Amino acid sequence: MAExxxxxxxxxxxxxxxxxxxxxxxxxxxxxxxxxxxxxxGIKYAVLGTEESCxxxxxxxxxxxxxxxxxxxxxxxxxxxxxIKKIVTGCPHCFNTIKNExxxxxxxxxxxxxxxxxxxxxxxxxxxxxxGESFKGKKITYHDPCYLGRGNGIYEAPRKALEVLDAQLVxxxxxxxNGLCCGAGGAQMFKEPEKGKxxxxxxxxDEALETNPQxxxxxxxxxxxxxxxxxxxxxxxxxxxxLDIAEITARANGL
Amino acid sequence: MVAQILFLVITLAAIALFTANxxxxxxxxxxxxxxxxxxxxQKRLMTMLRVAFGQSKMVVRPIPAFLHFFVYIGFVIINIxxxxxxxxxxxxxxxxxxxxxxxxxxLIGSFEILALTVWVSCAIxxxxxxxxxxxxxxxxxxxxxxxxxxxxxxxxxxxxxxAFLLMNAADAKLQLLGSSHYTNAGAFPVSQYLMNxxxxxxxxxxxxxRGCWWFHIIxxxxxxxxxxxxxxxxxxxxxxxxYFSNLEPKGEFTNMASVTNEVKAMxxxxxxxxxxxxxxxxxxxxxxxxxVNLMNAYTCxxxxxxxxxxxxxxxxxxxSPRKIMxxxxxxxxxxxxxxDKNGAEYQDGKSLLDDYITREEIWACTTCNACVExxxxxxxxxxxxxxxxxxxxxxxSQAPASINAMMGNIENNQAPWKYSPAxxxxxxxxx
Numbered sequence: 001m002a003e004x005x006x007x008x009x010x011x012x013x014x015x016x017x018x019x020x021x022x023x024x025x026x027x028x029x030x031x032x033x034x035x036x037x038x039x040x041x042g043i044k045y046a047v048l049g050t051e052e053s054c055x056x057x058x059x060x061x062x063x064x065x066x067x068x069x070x071x072x073x074x075x076x077x078x079x080x081x082x083x084i085k086k087i088v089t090g091c092p093h094c095f096n097t098i099k100n101e102x103x104x105x106x107x108x109x110x111x112x113x114x115x116x117x118x119x120x121x122x123x124x125x126x127x128x129x130x131x132g133e134s135f136k137g138k139k140i141t142y143h144d145p146c147y148l149g150r151g152n153g154i155y156e157a158p159r160k161a162l163e164v165l166d167a168q169l170v171x172x173x174x175x176x177x178n179g180l181c182c183g184a185g186g187a188q189m190f191k192e193p194e195k196g197k198x199x200x201x202x203x204x205x206d207e208a209l210e211t212n213p214q215x216x217x218x219x220x221x222x223x224x225x226x227x228x229x230x231x232x233x234x235x236x237x238x239x240x241x242x243l244d245i246a247e248i249t250a251r252a253n254g255l
Numbered sequence: 256m257v258a259q260i261l262f263l264v265i266t267l268a269a270i271a272l273f274t275a276n277x278x279x280x281x282x283x284x285x286x287x288x289x290x291x292x293x294x295x296x297q298k299r300l301m302t303m304l305r306v307a308f309g310q311s312k313m314v315v316r317p318i319p320a321f322l323h324f325f326v327y328i329g330f331v332i333i334n335i336x337x338x339x340x341x342x343x344x345x346x347x348x349x350x351x352x353x354x355x356x357x358x359x360x361x362l363i364g365s366f367e368i369l370a371l372t373v374w375v376s377c378a379i380x381x382x383x384x385x386x387x388x389x390x391x392x393x394x395x396x397x398x399x400x401x402x403x404x405x406x407x408x409x410x411x412x413x414x415x416x417x418a419f420l421l422m423n424a425a426d427a428k429l430q431l432l433g434s435s436h437y438t439n440a441g442a443f444p445v446s447q448y449l450m451n452x453x454x455x456x457x458x459x460x461x462x463x464x465r466g467c468w469w470f471h472i473i474x475x476x477x478x479x480x481x482x483x484x485x486x487x488x489x490x491x492x493x494x495x496x497x498y499f500s501n502l503e504p505k506g507e508f509t510n511m512a513s514v515t516n517e518v519k520a521m522x523x524x525x526x527x528x529x530x531x532x533x534x535x536x537x538x539x540x541x542x543x544x545x546x547v548n549l550m551n552a553y554t555c556x557x558x559x560x561x562x563x564x565x566x567x568x569x570x571x572x573x574x575s576p577r578k579i580m581x582x583x584x585x586x587x588x589x590x591x592x593x594x595d596k597n598g599a600e601y602q603d604g605k606s607l608l609d610d611y612i613t614r615e616e617i618w619a620c621t622t623c624n625a626c627v628e629x630x631x632x633x634x635x636x637x638x639x640x641x642x643x644x645x646x647x648x649x650x651x652s653q654a655p656a657s658i659n660a661m662m663g664n665i666e667n668n669q670a671p672w673k674y675s676p677a678x679x680x681x682x683x684x685x686x
Contacts, residue, residue: 019670021682028682035683049680053669061622062658063537063644065511067665069518100507105515146623151506174564177628178315181566186622190661190671194619197571204566 001046001082011046013038013117014084016098018091019054020221026228027090027221033250034090034114040255041126045088051078055097062187069105072097076107086110088117090246092148092220093185099152113148115219115245119157122164132254135165140248141172141213143204143227144179145220158219161245165252170211180204184222205230209240216242262344262472269476276483280553283591287546288534292499302633303498312631316560319383322376326412329373330490333366333419340472350426353440364442367423371445374416377409384409391559394568396578401486401557408487415474422467424449425460432457437464489556493632496554499547500633505624508641511536537645540606541587544642551634552584561626561636567619574619576626576636582611583639608643617643618655 004011015038021031038045056071075098079087087109089095099111112120121127129135140162148154155176162169174180183193183200193199205227208216216231218224227242243251292299305311310327313320342351353359384392384405392405424446429437434457453460482488489496513536516528538544541552561576562568568575586607593601608614620640627635647653654662661671669676 017682019672022679023670023672023674023682028685031682032685047680047683049683050676052679053676054665054671056665058671059662059665060508061641062654062662063641063646063648064654064662065514065536065645066518066649067662069510069514070521071665071669073518073522096504096506100504101510104510146621146625147506150624150628152504178564178625180564180569181621181623181625183566183621186620187658187661188621191618191655191657193570194567194572194574194615196567196619200566200570200621203570 001048001051004046005082009044010083012044013046013086013088014079014082015045015047016055016087016089016091016094017047017052018089018094018221020225021090022052024221024225026224030221030224030244030246031090033244033246033255034088036250036255037114037118037121037127037246037253040253041121048078048082053078055094057093057097058187058190060097060101061185068101072102072105072107076102076105079107079109084109086112088112088114090114090221092145092151093222096147096151113154113157113219115148115158115161116154118245118249119160122160127249127253129164129166129249129252133251135167135215135248135252138165138167138215139170139211139213140165140167140215140217141170141208141211142175142217142245143172143182143208143219143223144176145218145223146179146181146185148219149179150177158217158245161249162217165248167215170213172207172211174207180207182220182223182226184226189222189225201226201230202233205234209234209236213240215248216240217245217248218242219245256347259345259347265473266341266344266476269480273480273483276480279591279595280483280488283587284546284549284553286542286587286590287544287549288542290545290547292501292547295502298502299498299500302500302502303494306500306631306633307493307497310631312629312633315629322379325369325372325376326380329369329376329416332369333373335362336366336419337472337475340468344472349436350438350440353438359440360442363423363440364444367420367443367445370416370419374413374420377412377416381406381409381413391563394559394562394575394577395573396575396581397557397559401581404485404487405557407481408485411474411478411481415471415478418467418471418474420446420449421453422464422471424453425464425467428453428455429457429460429464432460434461486555486557489554489632492550492554496550497633499550501635501638505627509638511645535646536649537647538639538642539608539646539650541583541590543646544583544607544639548583548635548639548642549587551636551639552580552587554632555580555584555634556632557581558631560629560631561634564625564629566621566623566625572615572619573613574616579612579616579636579639580634583607586611608646612643614647614653616640617647618658 017031020027053075054071056068060068087098092113095111095113142158142162181200182204216227218227224242224244231237231240231242310324313323339352343349383389423443426437427443427446428450430439519526520528557577559577565576593603617640622637624637627637664671664673668674
């Protein structure tokens with residue numbers, strides 16, 4: 001972003017990568033695929049690079065409002081300095097936080113999640129599913145991330161991205177507004193679960209396996225970790241792939 | 256005349272007692288912190304009409320929704336009959352509205368059919384709770400009182416409906432006998448079948464008719480006064496509770512204004528914060544919660560839809576959103592009793608956090624909003640959990656060690672993991 005600014009240019013959209021997308025090896029792949037999609041359709045985008053910083057989401061959900069607002073105000077200062085108008089995020093948690101919680105602290109932007117961007121591009125005819133891997137007839141089940149689904153009512157955009165594949169979409173018993181959490185939200189990602197009889201991600205994977213899928217589609221890097229761990233635990237890594245909607249889109253288009 | 260005076264005294268006493276208890280509950284709710292829920296009145300009204308009046312969130316579970324709908328409609332419509340009972344009771348008349356003719360017959364006939372559906376629904380509800388023992392009606396918080404409470408409500412409703420139908424049956428039989436005072440009025444599609452089991456002596460029939468009439472109305476007044484002590488209070492509070500419910504996206508947590516001031520002052524030394532009321536961050540006790548949280552607690556009818564969809568509870572953790580609501584109600588009720596007994600300044604040394612809700616419960620929450628989504632009357636257990644976490648973290652620095660580590664990482668590295676900020680852009684190098 002700094003380079004673009006120095007050249008006197010403004011991006012159409014800022015891609016907010018997020019901590020997982022920046023550091024987590026698995027999520028980095030998703031980040032690169034989102035970039036490939038942006039590049040493929042010719043959108044002029046920018047990233048903050050090392051100027052990006054945690055949105056404060058896990059701190060806020062854990063109850064540390066101080067830390068959250070410190071992070072938020074620092075980020076807002078950076079975003080406003082670059083005159084950012086529109087943001088696409090690679091993570092539903094960043095999406096929810098910037099979209100809903102930043103405006104009250106002085107940061108108002110048009111914020112979309114990458115599955116919404118993909119839906120828009122499909123609707124505009126700029127993105128199809130051709131030139132790459134065929135998902136035709138493949139069985140895919142989609143796991144709703146809480147902060148995209150229930151948190152913000154976005155159920156259709158990710159499904160739209162899967163519909164163009166001509167694949168066989170199978171819903172889990174608990175889906176959409178009744179979707180079961182992967183177990184990572186509310187800062188659970190960073191701690192061991194409390195004593196119980198089962199881990200939440202295993203409960204979710206058991207349900208996903210009931211649909212007998214070839215792919216489990218995700219839209220959140222934390223869900224990705226939880227679901228991938230579940231699949232590993234069940235020793236199903238060979239038969240079932242957990243992929244982000246962005247990865248599936250990139251593959252289908254040969255990016 | 257004696258009967259009329261007795262009726263007046265009983266009715267006034269019942270209304271006075273109910274008003275006193277209702278005022279106490281409203282006083283207790285007002286012990287909570289302020290929260291503005293007066294914006295967008297039109298949207299609020301629509302939400303109330305849709306969710307409370309229209310029962311839109313019940314339909315997710317069709318069987319109980321269907322049965323509950325009968326009880327709800329029965330409750331609302333049969334209460335038109337109470338108007339007639341009131342007038343008859345005060346003026347010593349009998350079936351004062353019979354002059355409506357065909358319409359009156361239609362109304363009484365409808366009430367009878369509804370009474371039967373209420374009766375059957377309540378019976379099925381009793382079977383679901385006590386014979387089938389559905390998982391949703393069990394759980395650690397479903398101790399003897401909540402279980403009995405539910406059964407008392409269902410049994411009372413069955414008794415009230417039985418009295419109503421027997422009263423009509425006796426009335427119908429008296430009309431056939433041409434008994435004076437019993438004018439020919441009403442249609443009895445259900446109670447006509449009960450006529451045969453009644454004795455034929457006129458005086459006995461009058462005794463049954465009067466007995467059921469008194470039982471019905473005293474039962475209703477007693478039930479009204481049971482509400483403030485019961486989970487059944489939802490029949491009244493569902494309406495304000497949905498009206499004042501959160502209209503923002505569920506993922507959005509409130510930004511604490513008190514923190515904003517401090518953070519702004521920290522980032523910009525020249526910033527002079529506006530005066531805010533001093534207070535603690537987050538909630539330790541029920542009075543630290545907002546009045547909306549407390550109203551939520553009084554509205555909860557302990558149906559357990561929240562707990563049955565909670566990922567933590569499903570996987571055997573201690574957390575149960577229903578328990579969060581029940582504990583909050585129990586605690587604020589206890590605080591109210593303390594005030595009545597010992598004055599407003601009295602402290603009993605107890606608090607919602609630790610004495611009612613444990614740390615293990617609040618830290619098991621994934622903030623997934625499934626409980627909020629599931630509640631048929633828009634109760635928000637997540638907000639209470641968040642407030643308790645805020646107190647634990649910001650006032651006590653008592654978070655699980657790994658949570659503290661995560662927060663330390665954000666402070667030092669601007670990411671929840673221990674990576675260097677300088678490496679943040681390294682993802683662009685890989686392939």
